[in-house]
Amino acid sequence: MGNIFAYDFLTNAIMASILVSIACGIIGTYIVSKRIVFIAGGITHASFGGIGIGFFMAWNPLLTALGFSVIVAWIIQYLSKKSQIREDSVIATMWSLGMALGILFIYLTPGYTPNLMSYLFGSLLTVSNADLWLMLGITFALFLFFVFFMRAIIFITFDQDFAFTKTKHVNLFNYLLITFTALVIVISIRVVGIILVLSLLTIPQNIANIYFTDFRQIMISSVAISLLGTIGGLAISFALNVPSGATIIITLVVLFILAKLSDSLITLISKKKQLKLN
Numbered sequence: 001m002g003n004i005f006a007y008d009f010l011t012n013a014i015m016a017s018i019l020v021s022i023a024c025g026i027i028g029t030y031i032v033s034k035r036i037v038f039i040a041g042g043i044t045h046a047s048f049g050g051i052g053i054g055f056f057m058a059w060n061p062l063l064t065a066l067g068f069s070v071i072v073a074w075i076i077q078y079l080s081k082k083s084q085i086r087e088d089s090v091i092a093t094m095w096s097l098g099m100a101l102g103i104l105f106i107y108l109t110p111g112y113t114p115n116l117m118s119y120l121f122g123s124l125l126t127v128s129n130a131d132l133w134l135m136l137g138i139t140f141a142l143f144l145f146f147v148f149f150m151r152a153i154i155f156i157t158f159d160q161d162f163a164f165t166k167t168k169h170v171n172l173f174n175y176l177l178i179t180f181t182a183l184v185i186v187i188s189i190r191v192v193g194i195i196l197v198l199s200l201l202t203i204p205q206n207i208a209n210i211y212f213t214d215f216r217q218i219m220i221s222s223v224a225i226s227l228l229g230t231i232g233g234l235a236i237s238f239a240l241n242v243p244s245g246a247t248i249i250i251t252l253v254v255l256f257i258l259a260k261l262s263d264s265l266i267t268l269i270s271k272k273k274q275l276k277l278n
Contacts, residue, residue, distance in 0.1 A: 009125050009127075010125070010238070012128070013125055014231065015127075016131065016135060017124065017191060017231055018227065019135040019136055020139075020188050020191045020200070021230050023139040023184045023188070024200045024201050025220075025222035025224075026219055027142060027184045028200070028204065028205045028226075031201055031202070032202055033157045033205075034156075036181075037202055038091055039087075039181075040185065041091075041095070042095040043069055043072055043073050043181060044185050045098055046072040046094050046099070047182075047194060048065075048098055048101075048102035048119075048194055049068050049099070049100075049105075050066070050067060050069055050098075050102075051064065051119050052102035052104065052106045053101070055109045056108055060130075062134070062186065065186045066183060068098070069186050070183065076090055076091055077175055077178045118190075119193060119194060120193050121196065121243060121245045122197075122243070122244060122245025123245070124191055124234060127190050135187045135190075138180075138183045141180075142180050146219075149173070152167055152169075153177070155167075156170055156173050156177070157215070185197055185201070188200055188201075191230065191245065192245040192248055192249060193245045196245050196249045199249045199252065199253075200229075200248070200249070203253065204226045204252065205218060205222045207252075207256050208221035210263050211263070226252075229248055230248050233248030234247070234248065
């Protein structure tokens with residue numbers, strides 16, 4: 001482990017893991033608590049369209065994916081509330097459209113066919129300084145947003161009708177939250193890729209939910225668990241020379257299994273104590 005900090009690309013990978021863990025821990029708690037995992041999945045896969053546009057236009061694919069994902073998120077938010085179309089139909093349509101546009105634009109891109117593995121499955125070791133600054137900016141903005149508006153966010157997450165009695169800006173908050181969801185999804189692509197990013201937004205939160213029920217406690221615990229999973233997964237992938245994105249997700253799944261087993265064991269011991277007392 002001491003050799004890790006001797007390389008700039010590994011230092012960048014560690015910094016990216018920390019920033020993405022914080023961002024996913026925060027917004028993932030909202031996504032899981034609000035039960036909009038399917039919406040997050042739609043935005044995730046639709047972001048491939050932005051990556052395809054980036055390659056075709058010879059622009060930074062991550063930046064075009066950011067813009068495209070935010071637009072998709074706004075469309076899903078608007079159509080699911082304002083039209084007669086079912087929300088799941090809107091999500092499935094945008095999901096398919098984004099993937100189709102990505103494939104089409106990459107096919108039309110002149111010259112060599114780009115290597116998409118780093119975008120589909122993540123490539124922490126290719127994180128640049130520019131990527132880090134982008135991650136830092138989005139993570140910092142997200143952190144400040146939740147610090148200043150935590151109370152309103154909790155109202156909107158669990159009881160939107162009640163939230164309308166407390167603030168007139170519920171719709172604005174919904175659009176801001178879906179925007180942050182899209183932004184965090186895209187910056188997480190560098191860490192675990194489009195295929196696996198949804199796991200980073202849900203597994204730590206489900207682990208935290210085993211032990212906690214308070215929104216703030218779940219959020220803080222999710223950040224800690226995400227950090228453990230990403231840094232631990234990165235270390236394992238470095239030691240075994242295997243893909244980092246997949247290793248991070250496997251590490252988180254192992255943590256989830258261990259958490260469930262420990263919870264079951266604690267419950268079993270508690271029941272046995274109760275039987276003895278009776």
